Amino acid sequence: METGALQGLFNQKTTQQVKTAEFRPGQIINGKILKLYPDQVAEVQVGNQKMIAKLETPLSANERYWFQVQPGEGKVHLKVIGSGSEDKVQPGSMAKILGEFAMQPTKENLELVRFFIKEQLPVNRELLKQAAEWLSMADSRSAGQDAIKLILTRGFPVTKAAFDALYTTTKEQSLVQLMDKLEKTLDTAWNSAASTSLKQLLNEMLPSSKIMNSEATVNNLAAIWLKRKGQESQVALELLKQFGAITSKSTESNLLQQMLVRLQSLSAIGDEFPEGLNFAKNIITLIGNGDNSTARQMISNLIPEKTFLANELAESLKLLFYRTSGKEAEAKQGLQAFKQLISMVSDGESLSVLMGEKDTWRQAGVDLLKVAGQPQSGNFTGLHTQLLSEAAAKAEQPAPLQDTGTALLTDTRIKQFLSALGLSYEQQLSEVLKDGEIGKAQVSETLKSLVLRLLNENPPPAVKEAAEMVLNKLTGFQLLSQEAGPIQQLVVQIPFMLGGKTNELTMQWSGKKTEDGKIDADFCRVLFYLKLKHLDDVIVDMQVQNRIMSVQIFNENPTLRKMAEEMTPVLKLKLAEIDYHLSSVHFHVPGQSQTGRNQRSLADFYGQKDYSGVDIKI
Incomplete structure (x- = not known):
């Protein structure tokens, strides 16, 4: 989901820094020769990392080159495949890179190689061919590239199923839109036990x-x-x-x-x-x-x-x-x-x-x-x-803003919606199969379980397509909501009514768990993303440290700060009632201090997961 509001959201690199321990045979990297030693050994800087590498050909100091990591023990072995900086690759070098992978220098393949090089993503022949095949079937190459980046930077399985899930997650259509589309196809084209239950659940989950x-x-x-x-x-x-x-x-x-x-x-x-x-x-x-x-x-x-x-x-x-x-x-x-x-x-x-x-x-x-x-x-x-x-x-x-918001985004409603999605479906299924006894708890009827049942009934093409898109969206959220080290992350979209129209809130929660496995509400970070009719894209970055909360709001409207001033005391009072202290609220107009990054995608919103102690870096 391309959006100008996400540009420069965080003043930090979103690409993964290349580390020596991550080097694998076949990976293409850009490095600068710092020092030359005998026997074609050199000190090479890649990103912010320095390493000692064995070169296959003599090179010049203080120059940048494109290398391909070669198999070998001990020192990293590098094969030169071109020269130039990270942000500029000569056409001859690009063709040579593709030649190393036995691929034709077509426009699409050249674009794909540029993407891998720009993002400094590990790549080999099999991965490059898989990525080319997946992108050829994607409606949006940018969303497909975002999905590939998420797979490689987050350590997800390099499979078509993972790509489809993450591709659907980063595309323009939200979960709410996909659910609404599925509900309409069920009303017109299909009738079965699973479809009846699914229609009832969708009717309960979707405000209209x-x-x-x-x-x-x-x-x-x-x-x-x-x-x-x-x-x-x-x-x-x-x-x-x-x-x-x-x-x-x-x-x-x-x-x-x-x-x-x-x-x-x-x-x-x-x-x-x-x-x-x-x-x-x-x-x-x-x-x-x-x-x-x-x-x-x-x-x-x-x-x-x-x-x-x-x-x-x-x-x-x-x-x-x-x-x-x-x-x-x-x-x-x-x-x-x-x-x-x-x-x-x-x-x-x-x-x-x-x-x-x-x-x-x-x-x-x-x-x-x-x-x-x-x-x-x-x-x-x-x-x-x-x-x-x-x-x-x-x-x-239309209901007043305060009435609509409090009535439709209570913690109870959010919990009910998350529970109905079925994001823990596989875990429940595993526990039921493990017990294998009559009378044990069964898998609850959730959106994911009912969609899977529907697909097993061989529904008409329109219903099948709509159901698969919902399933991929849910699976994508499950992948993005896995633990990253000591940090638990949850990504989801939640519908609500505003001004008589259905909207959705994209939320990413990151934080540690307590000893009993529950969410630690004292130390966490939550990102909220909304696309509103008049304010357009709005990002709310909420950080909580020892129940002290700071809020940053990103929006293109420079008058939003003045519009929100009268609400800040109410926010502070309401937070105090639940034992939180509001330390600050800051407003930012994205893009004023940065150039060259006019757009960011929800893949960046989902994909950042660095952390340090309890201060979460998303």
Whole structure:
């Protein structure tokens, strides 16, 4: 994925420095003769390394040459195949290099040799021929070269499978785009057990504006029922029943009673429940325990300008606990007070949580959107159509940035998405096969396991192609997420909704593990890459040392610093709440201080893995 935002991201070389211990027969290197000794022995500098080498022909001191490493014991044996500097190779030398490998000096082969020479990558005849064959079948030679570089610099298997995985990973299409493409081909071309399960999983993993709008539409209709009075409230409730969001036979009192029981039964409200329900549950609990004064004060904090209403509401809520037979009016008054309380702390989403019917709620929203804006028909009155159109129109408005971000990129959602990918599929499969006993844990259904099952069913060509691309992308992430020495690395792309559109966040986490094998959150480094509609490419480089965090942000927009100033105190406060200290936030416009590196690829973003102690160099 070529992007100007990655240019000069780090002021360090991305090419691997050649070391004496890495020299292998067949490798082509560029070196400078420093000193000459008898018997054609010379001191040669290659990159930042100096070594004593045996030369096959006499050479001149202080000159640069192209060498090919030869087989031999003891000193490194070098064969001269051309002269010139690292960044300039004479055409005759290039042809001679190809001649050493018995390859024709075609345009593509010459370009390939230049690539190996520029990156100082180890190469021999078999590797060069393999690389030429792989690149001939690649749509993007630059992405193919990035994949080859990753294979050789990261020590991955030199196989077609590894190349395909890394090539797909570094290409333009993101994991989210490939998943979306696969979902569409499954909808139109194929139906099997694996495809059905896969469609369901993709639907759960991929956020979409259609799903988001459908949920928002039914939430808005629920808010009308909760917050408004008279006919509008009753018509909104009728629409919720008609489209299946709630049971059609439930009266309003029965519905409120069910919501109250559900709220009271929640012993611990987790991340997926709106914060307002915690507040309402505490008030109900206090009143149930007879602590009316504290409950009254909490309600007063919601409506400080109307203390008398808070007192009335608290008194009415007491009727929820002191009902007796024959007191239907008091019971209804208590439930209406409960409805008023929920309306004060919720915008409608609480109803689906309290009813515990998330799938039903979502489907109701889909059905609501289908008829929203259509002419009146059936039992719809003018008010039905008006409220339905109002709920749908409000759903189509982009959510505020802070609401969208916090709702869709929580740690819980990220963990769920990573777990569903199946990046540890092979490890799980190995453990299951090793146990080999009935009743042992089975491999969970993940994106990778289901894609593999689908491919085993010999699907149509379009489905097969889309599935293989997703599989290669996942395998590429697995390769890039392996341990490098003491450092554990994780590379992945995560979807989220922003402004009503699906975006993806590319994240690379690097750090040590603790003694119990968990991520060390005190010392780590995380890179975030986003491509946004107005800001274009954004890189966030976050470094954590002993829970002290520094952040660097790279973007072409020079005004981004000013735009973000008002958010920095909020960031510092939120980090302090989870015991992190923000030391600095710096903004950079890429390319201002460097020339000659106008573009960088995600291969550079993925590929850097140097480290020193706990200070990770990515």
